[in-house]
Amino acid sequence: MSGVDLVATASSPSRQIRKGAATSVKSWVESQGGTYPTEVTAAVDTIARSGGTPLVVAAGREVLGVIHLKDVVKGGIKERFAQLRAMGIRTVMITGDNPLTAAAIAAEAGVDDFLAQATPEMKLARIREEQAKGHLVAMTGDGTNDAPALAQADVGVAMNTGTQA
DSSP, X not given: OEEEEEOOOSSSOOEEEEEEOHHHHHHHHHHTTOOOOHHHHHHHHHHHHTTOEEEEEEETTEEEEEEEEOOOOOTTHHHHHHHHHHTTOOXXXXXXXXXXXXXXXXXXXXXXXXXXXXXXXXXXXXXXXXXXXXXXXXXXXXXXXXHHHHHHSSEEEEOSOSSOO
């Protein structure tokens, strides 16, 4: 969760604005004495089930809404993963996304397995688990939080950005 605290001026009161994962914003709103609307929970679940990433926005004790972010799964990726599978290569998507979003993206992309809400420590542990089984592990990552797992992997591929070329 991140946000901004706006200082009061002569023409406007101070405000605290936050955005982030539903669970984090819900906890914050409730800690401010507010309530978390059931409609927001429903919207978050709908977005996540569609493979989107829901970001909840709140100001003080009030939830303002939900932003729907959606990564585009590159065309042909499902077929490429099928080719890897045919060669005996297993693919696992490790993501910080919530389980509903991760499941939808994993199904759309055609990966063999996924790990959701993964911390950098969880990513590193998963790499080590696979290596302990005698597997050769390749890891692709695009963020600072991927650095420990990339360093541990037998092959680490760091991307500058996750955008499509």
